Amino acid sequence: xxxxxxxxxxxxxxxxxxxxxxxxxxxxxxxxxxxxxxxxxxxxxxxxxxxxxxxxxxxxxxxxxxxxxxxxxxxxxxxxxxxxxxxxxxxxxxxxxxxxxxxx
DNA sequence: GCCTTGACAATTC
DNA sequence: AGAATTGCCAAGG
Numbered sequence: 716x717x718x719x720x721x722x723x724x725x726x727x728x729x730x731x732x733x734x735x736x737x738x739x740x741x742x743x744x745x746x747x748x749x750x751x752x753x754x755x756x757x758x759x760x761x762x763x764x765x766x767x768x769x770x771x772x773x774x775x776x777x778x779x780x781x782x783x784x785x786x787x788x789x790x791x792x793x794x795x796x797x798x799x800x801x802x803x804x805x806x807x808x809x810x811x812x813x814x815x816x817x818x819x
Numbered sequence: 820g821c822c823t824t825g826a827c828a829a830t831t832c
Numbered sequence: 833a834g835a836a837t838t839g840c841c842a843a844g845g
């Protein structure tokens with residue numbers, strides 16, 4: 716399992732109406748502190764629910780129209796905002812801890 | 820291999 | 833509140 720594949724697996728695990736932060740994705744994939752890796756994973760990740768990945772504090776990282784697109788997709792799924800940020804206390808997704816050393 | 824690039828994050832001023 | 837600073841890690845040139 717490649718590094719980026721692990722990150723993408725985490726991203727793919729986020730259900731509709733939920734969101735996760737870049738940092739949490741990296742952490743759940745086994746790279747605490749490497750939030751930027753999540754960005755890389757998103758690049759080649761066709762078919763991923765990219766709109767469910769937000770910056771720390773529920774901020775929308777994308778600027779311009781892409782950001783609007785993300786807000787739209789999220790609100791369609793039932794995600795609510797407050798002051799331009801996703802209400803993490805309501806929609807934050809906590810992925811199950813994975814054990815990457817051995818498959819089961 | 821070294822250097823740069825990212826849709827980041829936490830800290831500090 | 834906002835800018836600057838530093839840490840983080842894999843890919844690609």
